[in-house]
Amino acid sequence: MVVITGASSGIGRATAREFARRGSRLVLASRSATALKPVADECRTLGARVRAIATDVGREEAVDALAAEAIAEFGRIDVWVGNAGVMSYGAFERTPSRIFRQVVETNLMGQVHGARAVLPHFRRQGRGTLVLVGSLYSRLASPEIAPYVTSKFGLQGFAESLRQELRGSGIRLRLILPATIDTPIYQHAANFTGRRVHPLPPATSPRRVAHAIVRAPHRRRFTTFVGNAQRAGLILHGVWPRGYDAVVSWLKHRVELRVAGAPPTAGTVLSPKDGGDASTGGWRWWPGRLAGGMLLAGTVLVAAAALRRR
Template structure:
């Protein structure tokens, strides 16, 4: 049976890669994002990939728009089998340097958006007796770093909310809730982000292509699991955060300065936090593995410092 799949954040990055992966299977797709222009481009790509596509511009922070999205999906295709929630925004900067409006908007979009999508999806699933909700979290929903406090705050909340939904749906056969938490992914989210750090952001190594996350999401739709990590360094980073907190705290700031904040200076700006920037949308960012080579020596040096701290 052909699946009906709703994807939020489908105009760029992981959301677009996921929509394309399902389109390649011939799915009936409902793609959502804030920008109608960005969705028009995504629609053309997904249609060419083999999907039957419905476009519904949606700001997930508005509950009424999310309700309208789910209603449109059911009206067009008769049901919803899978909902993938990938919409999110972020901003760089020390906590006190990020304007309150920007911090609040990141939390609202990421947390309230997840709540709105989860609430509407579960209502549909309960009416029809089946459905799978897949929430895209982050490694930063399990650790903490400087310069990304608003995103870290939001993703910890997203992980907690998703875990609660998993517990609440345990007794409902046919309804599944899954969390996928990627590490660094080569998408435009870093260049689209708000920035109050003075230096442009980029993904820390190692960096995965967005289609790797999309493949894991498709597998979760086939065989739901509570949690799925995507990123070769995720488990190691998580181990350090929990079991070597002193070393982690000593290393994370210099590593962020080297691997996450580039040398390119930028003026304070909101990025796409307050308004979409469709011109910056794409499945891929500009960060392949080639740009990581100059960081290798620095990473080795920082690791050596960490080893000395640990021995003390």
């Protein structure tokens, strides 16, 4: 039996479908009951038994209730997928405190609340898998998204510490670190830059992340990366941090935030989007994939040159 938070769109929705195809019983959660309905219907069409529960993961009592309802409905929880997330663009000094706090509450504290809620059940069962969906930004920083990077770096530290505490318990902890994924999170992001948001190409299909999540309980590997092109940044940052800072700043302001005229918006950070939603954001187009391949090759060459100079 599988619980998935953030199941109404993007990675969560794709993950729900993948588990449904495998015959799993599902409890799907997001802030909007309306947005959950089409996902639940899709999974039932695929043959899964499904319960949809509107849940704000930023509220600990709501997550406790989610776990309790899942146990009451199905008798146990085998896998908990912590996936709910929101994003905000804008310089730190221009980002409202309320937005910054809510991004951290959802992306980091939502995961903490999920772990607190499900671990007692796992301990009583003597087994279970907690899958936390982080980001490549759990390892690398970038300008104009300080709240998101803060939350994801915090999640990395939380996962590392919790993994050590769970040694020998029979409980598995797995961390998924996606790079740029083709989801609606960019359309839903809060934005205080004055420019339109574009993801850093190339964007990977959310189904690839879903496959990694579904396989995670059966793998020994603690961390799984999804999306190889942007991982080149790890190489560059490791051998030439100042060069990484220059490259990522250029990419942010020339590629990701390149069109002016966007009004300030809180996006879906403070409240969910009304109505249904989608798995993808429409970002997977071939010029972007080509640009991403060129970016990967260029970053590797720069890193190699830096290593040679050293």
